[in-house]
Amino acid sequence: MSEVGSSEEESQMPEANLVDEISGERFRDWYRKREFRKNIEDGNPYFNGPSSVPSPRKHSPSQLLQCHRKIAYRQHNAPAEKSDPVGIFWFGSRFEEELVQAFLKEAVIDDHEYVTNSLWVDFTVQTDAGEIQIKGETDPVIVDSDGNPLLLTEIKTKQAVDNVQSPNRHHRAQAHAYMKGLSEKHDRKVTDAVVLYGSRKTLDVKSFHIEFDPWFWRNTVLAWAETHTSYRLDEELPPANPEYGWECNFCSFRDRCGRGSASYESIGPVGLLPLHEYPREEAIRHLESHGNAKLTPTLSNRYPELASRFEVHDWRCERCDATYPHDSVEWTGDLSEPPLCPSCCDCGVPATLRGDSILSQGKEGE
Template sequence: MYNQLNAPEESANPEGIFWFGNRFEKDIIMPFLQDLIADSNTYVCNSLWVDFTINTERGELRIKGETDPVVVDAEAQPLLPLEIKTKRSIDGLTKPNRHHKAQIHAYMRGLTKKHDYEVTDAIVLYGSRTNLDVTSFHVEFDPIFWEEVVLEWAESHTSYRLSDDLPPADPEYAWECNVCSYRHRCGQSSEPYADISPYGLLPEYTGYPQEKVRKYLEAHDGAVLTPTLAQQYPELASQHPVAKWQCVSCDAQFLWDEPDWDGDQSAPPLCPKCANNGTPAPLRSPQPDEQYQPQEADQDE
């Protein structure tokens, strides 16, 4: 849901993993498959597009995506779709991950609907990013797995999305939260946040990569930079509006660079007004729902 509603991402993209996955598929797996399989009756295509709808108890759902390499016949009809994944290590891997199995089931069902004949077999292939070891698993389409796992996931996710509710932080694998771009916002970190709405920047969080902050501000009309991030990325503060500091005691507000502060998150700046009155009080960044500036309506001349 955070991703669908364009919440600001808290970490940089794993470009190295993306690059390796792309090169592994194109430079290693594709040539291997072409040498192994391609003949006068079959060949390997890079990918096929699937886009189909299914009827569920929660209404009609649409599933679309692009496969990894597919073995096809001379008429370009799909015979064997593959799902290529990379891992740091494949030691001890005895079966495909359940969400990878679900993904290839969706592709099999989509190809079946698109070509009007049953695509019932697929391969999930894993490669190690450490030593290039490879292992693969044959996956046969399982109607029970499709109904009880894949469709249940799709229905559940759609239900949360339509009601604007966050799904529970209950990942399939424990490590998933550690690599999630929204774990601080969700509450799966040491930061004092949980179930924050997808709008606005976390008040005191300074781990946002600069480029992610820039893209977020450019994509959302009325979005403003927090004072803490303005202190960290002054060049962004010169290009985008910045929210004001707010005193927790007297409700006075100050420009982001007005208080004398060294940027130490463990010691927020003090309110100059309260300090002058002999009762020092800290300043805070505005909460996410306080960060948007109202946009003026267009006026007819």
């Protein structure tokens, strides 16, 4: 009987192992390694590490007209409070490469017109803040047989397109930057673009023809870039003044900025917020970007393996200011119930411990 039972247990083990192999955690690890390897094989190993801080005078078309503070946080590798929506990015790439490009090639019926995947623009403009640079890569462009641009496209995806009545101003600004850049690069006027929105739910599309508007370019797009450059040159944390309320709703820096549930306001880009959880990759990226940043006790509890790689702040009492090594305090990790200060508890006045921090106020690069 014992041999039969043993045989039955052994026959079930492979199935159990297979279930473990296809877990969500294993998929996340596999995907991260896959992207890491792909970046190296594609000749882009720098994508695997933190981005370098761009010059105050350099701008990406995709960032134009967005919240100045959000862009400053992003440029200085501030720690994002939630993971990137990689699924949305992935769908956007597949939608453009596998559907829109194929559609454009079918739509172009002239034998002397072609569809190129993308074109680079890199040009400078003189503003009141001095010379600024705009550099970026377009979406598909319809070109002639000599490779000269005829019509720019800007491809975006949304959950649904039923209520889209006009192009977003951010997207108009992006298209204007590309039209201006292509005009200078090819010494010909590129004045037309199509902004095409695709639904991630139904694959329905809506397209909008826009023409280059010199007034919009000078007084809206360049004015934004000029203002942002001035904030950067002055090393000043820009104000949080998004054009649309939804920017705050979907922002990855809500708590840091003061728009979230945490009691912070206008925190600089360096440092991890105490008693705050971050995605593991974001914590690592931030710590690798800033040599003076440390892991918080909260994150050393959440990701204990990182405590051996990075320095960790002490716990600090909000009441008596006493400090304790991060690994000397017992805590369940429940953010709604932070650990208590042993000294204050001995005195009969319980007080909460928080992580020491190098959070910077005001100056963007401190």
